[in-house]
Amino acid sequence: MAVAVAVAVVVTGPLTVQALVGKLTARQAAADAEIADLRDRMAKLTDALVAAERARERWAGTRETVLALVAEEHPDQAAATRPVTPAYQQVLAAFTTAAGPLRAKELCQALEVGTESRHIEGMRSKLKKLTGRGLLTEPSPGMFALTPTQARGTD
DSSP states (O other): OOOOOOOOOOOOSSOOHHHHHHHHHHHHHHHHHHHHHHHHHHHHHHHHHHHHHHHHHHHHHHHHHHHHHHHHHOGGGHHHHSOOOHHHHHHHHHHHHOSSOBOHHHHHHHHTSOOSHHHHHHHHHHHHHHHHTTSEEEEETTEEEEOHHHHHHTO
């Protein structure tokens, strides 16, 4: 809620230095009030953000615990129960339109994420994780493709 500060400056005739200073003072007071209001709103948003981040961390920890317990009881189903994040979904989606296996650099180009070595290594890490979860295969070193079950599931 913005707090309005009103300063009446009445000028009858030519603008005097005193009237000009009065107008500047009024504008400065209005800016000060707006700054105070924005700082108050930012503090409230910061508090809400911290609370939301804590809640997210609690849910993420709970999810990881449940997945670990499922993996202990059903190791063969552990990869299938793990959710795939949006970034990994984009990677998998790129494979559905690919003509064949892809290298990490080719995938970086297809997803337009940059081809610097840090991007390629990050992509290679994602590809290795998806391979470990049984969603991709590595038919030859550095080449990745959808597993046959994943390829059938995307038709």
